[in-house]
Amino acid sequence: MAAQRIDIELYSDTRTRPTQAMRSAIAEADVGDEQAGEDPSTNALCARVADLLGKEAAVFLPSGTMCNEIALAVHCRPGDEVIADRTCHLTNFEGGGPAALAGVFIQGLDGERGVFTADQAAAAIRWRDRYAPRTSLISVEQTANLGGGTVWSLAALEAVGSLAKEHGLATHMDGARLLNAVVASGVPAADFAATVDSLWLDLSKGLGCPVGAVLAGSQAFIDEVWRWKQRLGGAMRQSGILAAAGLYALDNHVTRLADDHANARLFADLIAAVDGISVTPEHVETNIVYFDVSGTGLTAFDIAERLVEKGVRIGAFDAALMRAVTHLDVDEEGVRIAAEVLGDIVRSG
Numbered sequence: 001m002a003a004q005r006i007d008i009e010l011y012s013d014t015r016t017r018p019t020q021a022m023r024s025a026i027a028e029a030d031v032g033d034e035q036a037g038e039d040p041s042t043n044a045l046c047a048r049v050a051d052l053l054g055k056e057a058a059v060f061l062p063s064g065t066m067c068n069e070i071a072l073a074v075h076c077r078p079g080d081e082v083i084a085d086r087t088c089h090l091t092n093f094e095g096g097g098p099a100a101l102a103g104v105f106i107q108g109l110d111g112e113r114g115v116f117t118a119d120q121a122a123a124a125i126r127w128r129d130r131y132a133p134r135t136s137l138i139s140v141e142q143t144a145n146l147g148g149g150t151v152w153s154l155a156a157l158e159a160v161g162s163l164a165k166e167h168g169l170a171t172h173m174d175g176a177r178l179l180n181a182v183v184a185s186g187v188p189a190a191d192f193a194a195t196v197d198s199l200w201l202d203l204s205k206g207l208g209c210p211v212g213a214v215l216a217g218s219q220a221f222i223d224e225v226w227r228w229k230q231r232l233g234g235a236m237r238q239s240g241i242l243a244a245a246g247l248y249a250l251d252n253h254v255t256r257l258a259d260d261h262a263n264a265r266l267f268a269d270l271i272a273a274v275d276g277i278s279v280t281p282e283h284v285e286t287n288i289v290y291f292d293v294s295g296t297g298l299t300a301f302d303i304a305e306r307l308v309e310k311g312v313r314i315g316a317f318d319a320a321l322m323r324a325v326t327h328l329d330v331d332e333e334g335v336r337i338a339a340e341v342l343g344d345i346v347r348s349g
C-alpha cells in the first residue's frame with residue numbers, strides 16, 4: 001500500500017524539511033575536517049552558539065541525545081545519581097543511555113508539568129556517606145517536552161542553580177527547545193544559560209535543520225566532551241554542510257518561533273470547543289499541545305489513524321493522550337484545518 005500523503009504534519013517539530021533558502025546555504029557551505037578543528041562553518045556555528053549562551057566553548061554533535069549522554073558522562077562518575085523531572089527525555093527516550101553509557105541513574109521528581117522546585121530537588125539530594133549513591137548533577141529540560149512545552153522561569157532556574165552550588169552539584173540543561181522558551185518569555189538565552197554549567201540546543205526541532213545540536217559549557221568541560229565525541233563516533237568530517245543550516249536557522253528561524261506558539265495556542269483554543277476533548281489552552285506556553293480524548297468514546301490510536309486518512313498526523317501517546325506540535329512547515333490555515341478535521345472525526349464517533 002502506498003504511504004498516506006500527509007498534508008498537515010503535527011506529529012513533531014522534528015518533521016520539518018529544509019527550506020530552499022536553507023538548502024542554498026548548505027550548498028554554499030565552506031567546509032574542512034571537523035575532527036581536526038578545520039571546518040570553518042562548524043567552527044563559526046560553535047562560536048556563535050557559545051556567544052549566544054554566554055559560555056566559553058561549544059561543540060557540534062549529531063543529536064541532542066548525544067549532547068545529553070555526553071554531558072552526563074562528563075559531569076558524573078558511574079554509580080552517581082542525577083536529579084531530574086520524572087518526565088525527562090533522559091529517562092524516557094534515550095534507550096537507557098544514562099545507565100548504559102555514563103553508568104548513572106536518575107531520581108525522577110514529580111514536578112508540575114515537567115518543572116520541579118528547588119525544595120523538591122533539595123529533598124532529593126542524598127546524604128554524603130558511603131551507604132548512599134553520590135548525587136552529582138541536577139538536570140532540567142527547557143522547554144519541558146512531556147510537561148507540554150512548559151517554560152522554566154528564570155527565577156525557578158536560579159533557585160535550582162543556587163541550591164546546586166550550595167551542595168557542590170553540577171547543573172545541566174537539556175535545551176532542545178531553549179529558543180522556544182526564549183521567544184515565549186523574552187528572557188535572553190544567556191540569562192537562562194547562566195543558571196547551569198552546561199546546556200545545548202537542538203537544530204533539528206523548531207529551528208528546522210536536518211541534523212545537529214550544539215553543546216556548550218566551560219572550556220574544560222568542552223575539552224572532556226571532545227573525548228566522548230571521539231569515543232562515541234560523533235566526531236565528523238565536512239560537517240560544515242550541516243553547520244551552515246544551523247547558522248542559517250539562527251539568522252532566520254528564531255523570531256518566527258512566535259508564530260508556532262500562536263498556532264499551537266490557536267489549535268488548543270479550537271479543539272477546546274469540541275465535546276469530549278479535554279485541553280487546557282492556558283497551559284500551551286510554546287509549540288506543544290497535549291490533549292485528552294477519553295471523553296470522545298474513541299481511543300487516541302483510532303483518532304490518529306482516522307486523521308492520517310485525511311492527511312493530518314497527530315501523535316497518540318496512549319489510549320487517551322494525544323500530542324500536536326507546531327513548526328515552520330505548518331501555518332495558521334493548516335492548524336485550522338487540522339482542528340476542523342479532528343472535530344469532524346470526534347463528532348461522527
Ligand SMILES: *Cc1c(COP(=O)(O)O)cnc(C)c1O
Binds near residue numbers: 063064066177212
Ligand atoms: C528531541 C529531544 C531530545 C533529543 O534530541 P535529538 O536531537 O532528537 O536526539 C532531547 N530532549 C528533549 C526535551 C527533546 O525534545
